[in-house]
Amino acid sequence: MKVVISGFYGLGNTGDEAILESIVDNLRSEVPNIDITVFSLSPEQTAREHNVKTVYRAWRRENKEKIKALRNADVLISGGGGLLQDTYPTKFLFGPLPYYLIISMLAKVCGARVMFFSQGIGPVTSTWGKFLMRRFANKADFITVRDQYSKDYLENLKVTRPETVVTADIVFAFQKKHDDACMQSLNLTGGEKLLAVSVRPWFEHNDYEDKLASALDELIEKDDVTPVFVPMEGHHDVDASKRVLAKMENAEACHLLAGDFTPNQYLNFIGACDVTVGLRLHSLIFSALTGVPHIGISYDKKVESLLKRSGMWEYSFRLEELDRDKLVQHTRDVLMNRDALSEKVAENAAVMRKDALENIELLKKHFM
Known part of the structure; x- marks a missing residue:
């Protein structure tokens, strides 16, 4: 199974790096012959720390590599964490919310299926952000969210087409290793x-x-x-x-x-x-x-x-x-x-x- 993982990775946020480590470790424990590619802002560091393939996540370079990775993937894992929000300004195609939704739509165009994975949703308050959620989040194949509040928020945004299941933050499945x-x-x-x-x-x-x-x-x-x-x-x-x-x-x-x-x-x-x-x-x-x-x-x-x-x-x-x-x-x-x-x-x-x-x-x- 080939997966691409898209999230807030390679930017030095401990919570997001813990999310990535939890996803990678548990995929390797549970899915035979898993092939993992991560979109990261620090691809060399992410590859070294997690022994995965990587592609630079931002649009300024390696866009052909992004498309190639998505064409080869069986599924895009979008998440986890609070990716789908517009707390930071969302202007047309700029900001976290458009970025993650565009990556998801690009995956669909490339033939991969899409799972929004262990996400915390919102806030999405701008008119443009709400439109993007209705238009593109409904194209996901399956969604898990880390709390009931996020599921209710999706319904309020009229994201109702994909099946959505409440789970928990994937970091609760973190595989701790002793290190003092x-x-x-x-x-x-x-x-x-x-x-x-x-x-x-x-x-x-x-x-x-x-x-x-x-x-x-x-x-x-x-x-x-x-x-x-x-x-x-x-x-x-x-x-x-x-x-x-x-x-x-x-x-x-x-x-x-x-x-x-x-x-x-x-x-x-x-x-x-x-x-x-x-x-x-x-x-x-x-x-x-x-x-x-x-x-x-x-x-x-x-x-x-x-x-x-x-x-x-x-x-x-x-x-x-x-x-x-x-x-x-x-x-x-x-x-x-x-x-x-x-x-x-x-x-x-x-x-x-x-x-x-x-x-x-x-x-x-x-x-x-």
Whole structure:
């Protein structure tokens, strides 16, 4: 079976790279003689890291190679992740939404079938984006989405022709390998109460940085926690972490991981922490996967959906409703009840892992 995988790959986003690693590893585990080509912005790096064929993903070069790969493919896997959205400006044929839909239509023209795979849908708010979804997303052969919200969103966009099944984010099927490179990079004694912190740039509500900085200061002073910032998207999150640290009085008690560790290395580190406070979706997924209780700061429905499924929504916040004092108290409550919460999170993650593996089973059922 020959597949092409199209997604936000080769751009240094830990969540998306974890998605790719999960897809590739599970395809190899479950599909005999699988032949994989990935469209990547860093094709040489992606080929080296995953032992796959690669083609440069953007339009500025290797377009003949894209067509050749799609002509040879049995199926295009579009996803996973939040590909079909127009949060970033969509102008005619530019932006993420047109790109992924055009790749899907090109696959159909080339004779390949198309599966939207473990996707989180939306937001799609522009008139042009809604038109593109109605016109082109309905041409997919099969769709799996990572939450009920995404399935409902597709129906609201009038994408009803392909069968759509709710599964879970494919990263819940991540095949973890032991690697403690992150931990080894830090000057720790081994007895710290570790608080993983994941932040990201979000300029519409950048006051969250002040609230988070103040909350961390109190937790350091009164609860003896050791915050470690985990940058999930390279220098973007490193810079956001440094802004929070600059607003703290006890920044010297914190640590900041480098922004170039692998998804598996970040996963191993988060799994060794006592609690996570995070904005990035996949920092929370990594926490759930390893049974680490987590407090999410939700900037998007996809984050809220995950937190409800993991069982940690009651301790979490919508970004615009973040309360500094409640964040401190919730963190204390989580630490006090860590064992029970860890057990609950692990049980919920096991269900989502089963649902995530269903993405692979459905691909086999519909395309082999």
